[in-house]
Amino acid sequence: DQQVKQNSPSLSVQEGRISILNCDYTNSMFDYFLWYKKYPAEGPTFLISISSIKDKNEDGRFTVFLNKSAKHLSLHIVPSQPGDSAVYFCAASGNAGNMLTFGGGTRLMVKP
Amino acid sequence: DTGVSQDPRHKITKRGQNVTFRCDPISEHNRLYWYRQTLGQGPEFLTYFQNEAQLEKSRLLSDRFSAERPKGSFSTLEIQRTEQGDSAMYLCASSRTSGWGNEQFFGPGTRLTVL
Numbered sequence: 001d002q003q004v005k006q007n008s009p010s011l012s013v014q015e016g017r018i019s020i021l022n023c024d025y026t027n028s029m030f031d032y033f034l035w036y037k038k039y040p041a042e043g044p045t046f047l048i049s050i051s052s053i054k055d056k057n058e059d060g061r062f063t064v065f066l067n068k069s070a071k072h073l074s075l076h077i078v079p080s081q082p083g084d085s086a087v088y089f090c091a092a093s094g095n096a097g098n099m100l101t102f103g104g105g106t107r108l109m110v111k112p
Numbered sequence: 113d114t115g116v117s118q119d120p121r122h123k124i125t126k127r128g129q130n131v132t133f134r135c136d137p138i139s140e141h142n143r144l145y146w147y148r149q150t151l152g153q154g155p156e157f158l159t160y161f162q163n164e165a166q167l168e169k170s171r172l173l174s175d176r177f178s179a180e181r182p183k184g185s186f187s188t189l190e191i192q193r194t195e196q197g198d199s200a201m202y203l204c205a206s207s208r209t210s211g212w213g214n215e216q217f218f219g220p221g222t223r224l225t226v227l
Binding site for chain 2: 034036042044091098099101102103
């Protein structure tokens, strides 16, 4: 069973607009969530994380929101830039530093 | 550059052969992880080390797979008697000891193709 799901395989956004990537999880023991970005032929690059004791974390153009009651998190990128075009993975852990469980990824395309 | 490095980047082998991959983590990181990623999927956890101790192994890690981290620094992942289903990207990651803020940083991966 997939404990972390990204239901949108792809998303297309115009440059300058907001990109919203969504992620749902089922395991209530998850307490630490991360977003990674991946370009072809490279490993995932860490973007931003959030602990379950928070509902929002912001880093520059990137903001992650966590809704624990809905078991849902989202990544907002604003403004979106063409260089943001990549595959984005959400990941979850039961204890920061242990194994990560990843979603299937969402391919973001930012059009100039 | 002091990021996670992996060698080789690409490996093509014939079914039944053994292969070994190497991972060098970020130097001050105690934890080292191996993941596998197939096309269109997210990475799947295989195993992880705290220093030289292997603390957890996934059900995905069949007995043909073995990982070591003999001195708590670099790690090797060996696959014996490779099968076509082993074709995937093998990713290594490292982090400091557990705790909030100890994100895992990934290497570029080793792409394995089994013919």
